[in-house]
Amino acid sequence: MRLYSSVLLLSLLAATTFAQTKKAATPVASASHQALPRPKLVVGIVVDQMRYDYLYRYYNKYTTGGFRRMMDGGFNARNNHYHYAATYTGPGHAAIYTGSAPALNGIVGNDFYERNIGRLMYCAEDTTVNTVGNTGTAGKMSPRNLLVTTIGDQLKLATDGRAKVVGIALKDRGAILPAGHAANGAYWFDSKDGNFISSTFYQNELPKWVQDFNARKLPEQFISQKWEPTLAMNQYTESTPDDEPYETVLAGETKSIFPHTFAIQAGGSKYEPLRTSPYGDQITKEFALAAIKGEQLGQHDVTDMLCLSFSSPDYIGHAFGTHAIETEDNYIRLDRQLADIFAQLDATVGKGQWLAFLSADHGVVDAPGFLQQYRIPSGVKSYGEVGDVVKAALEKAYGPGQWMLSYFNQQVYLNHALLTEKKIAIQDVYEYLKSTLLKQRGIVNVINLHNLGAEALPLLQENLFRNVFHPNRSGDFYVMQPPGWLEGRTKGTTHGTTYTYDTHVPFLIYGWGVKPGQTFRRTHIHDIAPTVTALLSILEPSGCIGNPVEEAIK
Secondary structure (H helix, E strand, O other): OHHHHHHHHHHHHHHHHHHHHHHHHHHHHHHOOOOOOOOOEEEEEEEOOOOOOHHHHOHHHOOOOOHHHHHHHOEEEOOEEOOOOOOOHHHHHHHHHHOOOHHHHOOOOOEEEEOOOOEEEEOOEOOOOOEEOOOOOOOOEOOOOOOOOOHHHHHHHHOOOOOOEEEEEOOHHHHHHHHOOOOOEEEEEEOOOOEEEEEOOOOOOOOHHHHHHHHOOHHHHHHOOOEOOOOOHHHOOOOOOOOOOOOOOOOOOOOOOOOEOOOOOOOOOOOHHHHHOHHHHHHHHHHHHHHHHHOOOOOOOOOEEEEEEEOHHHHHHHHHOOOOHHHHHHHHHHHHHHHHHHHHHHHHHHOOOEEEEEEOOOOOOOOHHHHHOOOOOOEEEOHHHHHHHHHHHHHHHHOOOOOEEEEEOOEEEEOHHHHHHOOOOHHHHHHHHHHHHOOOOOOOEEEEOOOHHHOOOOHHHHHHHHHHOOOOOOOOEEEEOOOOEEEOOOOOOOOOOOOHHHHEOOEEEEEOOEOOEEEOOOEEHHHHHHHHHHHHOOOOOOOOOOOOOHHHEO
16 A cells, blocks of 8 residues: 555656646747847948037937937947048948958958059959949949958848848949848949949849839939028038138039039039939938838848948038038938938838948048138148159169059059069168158158058057058058148048048947947947847858947847
């Protein structure tokens, strides 16, 4: 009887334990079949030439639906900088979406001397493909010069190609480099016919929604209009008076003042003037809305991505400078374009179901004429000034010959084959050229990119040069100008240096999975891609050297 009782007790205990184990295991098994939470759509936004302070200089003029929606409701990395010495459009777009640096991703400039082919190369050029959308040559472009993957590429790999990735900009490089290699399509503006075009790298025919958009002929509507100020002129309190002497006079005009009209340029590029106006951003916005609808972005069972770049702020900034009424007016208008996009995302994708981030491909220096009004040192050098001095100096020292292959991006490209033939060491050339160039106006240093450890530089700047050096695409020596100096522009302004006005740009991130707040610790452009991929729970791009901004993630 005792034996029977013991066996019965053990059986009951075993049954109870099994039932409890099964009951405890059931939720775990059920949870394993639940989909990992992810946003339906990621929208990357690059504002070409948007310096960090524009967020705050025009803050009171912004609506609550555009920039301020991201600033007030998202995360703001307020001390965000570029991490290399090539603050140009191509490298900036590449770095934002790869989390890499020119030393790894290969995009060391908008153009660069490619030693393997012996000529200057454009960052997005591809002679093996053809234009899709018209019979011109503006579509002979692709991301083949980009040597690493992008966020969109990683999203494609993570979903076995099911995610849709689309790139859009007026500039080809602003659409192509962000979208990456595996994108469904990249589309850019052709000034000759006012159409958005693509290349056979992506497809052999434009999708119907693109054809339908082009058929609307929006550029034709805008080219006949004037660019009138949005506000009364006395309300542009963040800008200098209209018609400063250092502002560029647009084609067909006699003064740099409102209202601006659009003169049709010679050579068939009828719609080129629209780039230097807010209508360029408006066309871009309208095309982005057409893409969201046409590709049904955010309507799939995996995350989609839209890579959007607004190019007109760069054209306007170059022409008029950082404190012009034209610049302020364009940002007021761009803010409204962003608000329209965000409202459409709320309606089609759903509030809280999309993730957006915003940055810039580079900053910009104040126009020398503006700085000189405040007695701040500045100046202008011609494009040929440095190159001519280098050529003459090398021929004087070593005799006739093509000692310099190119001077580009403030870099001297030496003829290595000739130096080897004549048994001349690069270090000897460097020491000679440095002593020569430092006698010239507007030059404060000459950096040997082959021997950065020997340079007497702050560590921060040393790393900027280290991150830009690619052996086959970079020069040998970098010619540093003083802060506030430009090369090649007598009107307007430009960018491309290691100084903070060129490196300090926004990084805003908003929406799904984002923890609202801000940080003043130094973050870098290479931190954007790993932050986004961390939110998506996918692998970061192949050349990524940054880290997620943890404070921004819930």
